[in-house]
Amino acid sequence: MNDQAAFDHERAPGKARFDDIYDQPDPRAYFARLAPLEYQIPHHAQAEFRRTLAERTRAADCAGEVAVLDLCCSYGINAALLNHDLTLADLYAHYTDPALGRLTTAELVERDKQFYTARRHRHAVPVIGLDIAGNALSYALAVGLLDDACSVNLEHDEPNASVRRAMAHTGLIVSTGAGSYITARTVSALLDQARRPVWISAFILRTVDYRPVIDRLRSYGLITRSDPADLYPQRLFATPDEQHHAVAAVLRSGQEPHGRESAGRYYARLYRSRPATAWADQPD
Structure with a gap:
């Protein structure tokens, strides 16, 4: 087990590992593996991220275009849903299409350039991806989903030039899968480089203690x-052992797993973080 795998295991004990699909040259294996598990959190995040981006853009402190940084972005799925006339179901259908299975990665990249260009919104915003999966980042850049990418592990390494460049323009950080793999250290590494007020919108599994990050953000x-009470189904458990650990973690946190994790799925909560002034005209 390498250092990153050991860290991930410590952060999310009992959680099934999908290392073999996270850093392939293209997303076909990713979607094929996760389809039977009904992985769906990017679907729930799509409307939230679009709405939050619109609010961030209208904020009084917003000067110029807002760039979005997707933390643990993988193959750029959130960017695809944010900036294109697509649903998560469309992406599942696209990448599990048997006709695409016969293409090489290079051929798929050329096909996907056209696929995304034809569906791109006129008012698309820059999206920057941060992930340790270099192949996934390369794919997302090649097909035009990401405008820039940071291949760095901020749990272990200091911010590099790509992070500093990204955070000079970022006004919104989003995440659908980072909670199990990052800590307040990564959050600090990003915000220390920020050059404009940053909002954060993150979907975090109920098995994860997000309080240290909330404290650091404060x-x-x-x-x-x-x-x-506002919960979102993430995916089915891959194994009974995974469910056992998840139910135990939810109980330890003082939450109720009945009808949620005990019924066979991970659930996530949405956490919105903004400067106090941005909350001033929002209801509690």
Whole structure:
């Protein structure tokens, strides 16, 4: 087990590992593996991220175009849903199409350039991806989903030039899968490089203790809101052992797994973090 795998295991004990699909040259294996598990959190995030981006753009402190940084972006799925006339179901259908299975990665990249260009919104915004999966980042850049990418592990390494460049323009950080793999260290590494006020919208599994991150965000002047009753199904459990660990983690946190994790799925909460001034005209 390498250092990153050991860290991930410590952060998410019992969680099934999908290392073999996270860093392939293209996303076909990713979608084929996750389809039977009904992985769906990017679907729930699509409307939230679009709405939050619109609010961030209208904020009084917003000067110029807002760039979005997708933390643990994988193959650029959130960017595809944010900037294109597509649903997650469309992406599943596209990447599990048997006709595409016969293409080489190079051929798929050329096909996907056309696929995304034809569906891109006129008012698409720059999206920057951060992930340790270099192949996934390369694919997302090649097909035009990402405008820039940072291949760095901020849990272990200091921010590099790509992070500094990204955070000079980022006004919104989003995430649908980072909670199990990052800590407040990564959050600090990003916000220390910020050159404009940053909002954060993150979907975090209920098995993850997000309080240390919330506390760290408060030290940067960001106030976090979350409704514990507003839950989103993430995916089916891959194994009974995974479900056992998840139910135990939810119980330890003082939450109720009945009808949620006990029924066979991971569930996530949405956490919105903004400067206090941005919450001033929002209802509690």
